[in-house]
Each structure stands twice: as C-alpha cells, then as structure tokens.
Amino acid sequence: MKNDVLKAIHYRRSVFQASFTEEEVSKEDILSILEAANAAPTHKRTQPWRFVIFRKEGLQRLGTELSRIYKSVTPAEKYTEATEITMGKKATQSNVAIALIVNYTGEVPEWEELACTAAAVENMWLAAHSLNIGGYWATPGLINHLGGFLNLEENQKCIGLFYLGHHESDAREPVRTPIEEKIRWEE
Numbered sequence: 001m002k003n004d005v006l007k008a009i010h011y012r013r014s015v016f017q018a019s020f021t022e023e024e025v026s027k028e029d030i031l032s033i034l035e036a037a038n039a040a041p042t043h044k045r046t047q048p049w050r051f052v053i054f055r056k057e058g059l060q061r062l063g064t065e066l067s068r069i070y071k072s073v074t075p076a077e078k079y080t081e082a083t084e085i086t087m088g089k090k091a092t093q094s095n096v097a098i099a100l101i102v103n104y105t106g107e108v109p110e111w112e113e114l115a116c117t118a119a120a121v122e123n124m125w126l127a128a129h130s131l132n133i134g135g136y137w138a139t140p141g142l143i144n145h146l147g148g149f150l151n152l153e154e155n156q157k158c159i160g161l162f163y164l165g166h167h168e169s170d171a172r173e174p175v176r177t178p179i180e181e182k183i184r185w186e187e
Contacts, residue, residue, distance in 0.1 A: 008126050008129055008130060009126065010174050011129070011171060011172075011174065012125055012126055012129040013129075013171075013172050013174075014134075014135070014136045014137070015134025015135060015136060015165070015167050015169055016134075016136050016163075017090060017093035017094050017136065017163055017165065018093070019134060019165075019167040019168065019169040020093065020094055020095065020134060020163075020165030020166065020167050021165065021166045021167060021168060023095070023165075023166040024095055024166075025095040025096045025133055025164050025165060025166065029131050029133060030053060030055075030096060030098075030164070032127060032131065033124050033127040033128050033131070033133070033164070034051060034053075034098075034124070035127075036123040036124060036126065036127035037049055037051070037120040037121065037123050037124045037127075038120070039123060040116055040117075040119040040120035040122075040123050041116060041119055042116045043108045043112045043113075043116065044107050044108055046103075046105045046107050046108060046113060046116070047116075048102050048103045048104065048105060048113035048114075048116055048117055049100070049101070049102070049103070049116065049117045049120040049121075050101035050102070050103045050156065051098050051099065051100065051101065052098070052099040052101065052150050053096065053097075053098050054091070054096065054097040054098070054099070055095070055096055058097075059091050059092050059094070059096075059097055060091075060092060062091040062097055062149075062161075063087075063088035063089065063090070063091035063092045064088060065146070065149045066087045066088050066090070066091055066140075066142055067084050067085065067087050067088035069087075069142045069145045069146070070083065070084050070087040070142060071084050072145075073142070073145060087140070087142065090138070090163075091161075091163075093163075094136075094163040094164060094165045095164060095165045095166070096163070096164040096165070097161050097162070097163050097164075098124075098161065098162040098163075098164070099143075099146065099150055099158050099160075099161055100117065100121055100137070100158065100159050100160045100161065100162055101117075101150070101152065101156050101157065101158050101159070102114055102117045102156065102157050102159055103153075103155065103156050104155045104156065104157070105155070106155070114159070117159065118159075121137060121160075121162065124162060125137070128164060132166070133164055133165065133166060133167075134164065134165055134166070134167035134169065135162060135163065135164050136162070136163045137160050137161075137162050138160055138161045138162075138163060139159070139160040139161075140161075143158045143159070143160060143161065144158075146158045
C-alpha cells in the first residue's frame with residue numbers, strides 16, 4: 001500500500017497493556033494524540049469530545065476507584081477478590097489512561113455527538129499508531145459509575161478508557177472479511 005494514511009488505517013490495531021513497556025509516554029506525544037482527536041468531524045461544530053488524562057499517581061487513583069466500584073456494584077454471588085484486584089491493576093499497567101467523555105449539547109441528536117466522539121477516538125488511535133504508541137479502548141461496565149469520580153456534568157457520559165503505552169509487539173496483518181460481503185451496489 002503506497003498511501004501512508006490508508007496503510008495506517010489498515011494496520012492500526014489494539015495493543016493491550018500486557019504488551020506495554022515501562023517507557024513513559026511523553027506529555028508532548030499525549031497532546032499530539034489529543035490534537036488529532038480534536039480534528040475529528042463534528043456536526044454544527046459542537047466538538048463534544050472531552051478527555052481526562054491519568055498519569056503517574058493519577059493512574060493509582062483510577063485503579064483504586066475501579067476496584068472500589070467493582071466491589072460496590074457487583075452482586076455477592078458474582079464478586080471475586082481476584083477480579084477486584086484485576087480491575088484496579090488494569091489502570092496501572094499502562095503509562096496513560098484517558099477517560100473518553102461525550103459532552104451532549106442538545107444542539108444535535110445524541111447519536112451524532114456519540115459518533116463524533118468515536119471518530120475522535122479513532123483519530124487518537126491513528127495518531128498513537130503513527131507515533132509507535134499502542135492504544136486500547138476499554139469499555140468495562142464500570143465506566144457507567146465513574147461520573148462522580150470524573151466530575152462529569154449531567155449532560156456528559158464516559159464511554160470508555162483509552163489506555164496508551166510504548167510496546168514491543170509485532171505488527172499484525174488485518175483480519176477482516178472481504179468488503180464485498182458488506183456492500184451492495186445500486187447503480
């Protein structure tokens with residue numbers, strides 16, 4: 001593939017915390033990734049994406065909160081201490097965690113602002129990929145209980161956590177079924 005943009009789109013992959021190294025993701029790289037997010041398409045220029053960035057001690061606080069939420073919302077018959085520990089540990093296995101937030105304005109249908117925010121996340125993924133930084137969009141059910149911790153306003157919703165880290169994993173070939181199975185031509 002000769003076009004760098006198309007190549008990045010095709011070869012961008014989720015890179016999970018287990019592949020992350022200890023190398024710090026610089027603030028400069030984080031800001032470059034977030035500037036790419038800020039370039040996402042937006043209907044009526046509402047720019048509904050919002051982000052809370054966790055680094056260093058912030059990751060510890062996030063991990064503690066995720067464990068606390070898991071323990072408080074999980075029915076006793078489904079609760080395990082191992083999962084409680086794992087929930088907190090996931091946050092601290094990365095160099096950066098970014099809470100992904102939709103700021104619903106009421107100016108356009110909610111699905112449009114959700115779609116714009118998802119496009120911003122894809123831009124983040126592509127930017128991270130271009131910087132050789134791995135990324136992973138996690139959507140555990142616990143995110144529905146992070147509003148108070150994140151100081152979200154009534155019109156805001158957390159739609160996931162985006163974990164970032166330098167990694168040593170090998171590039172993988174895309175695994176997709178042929179596009180011909182997903183399209184219909186009307187000419």
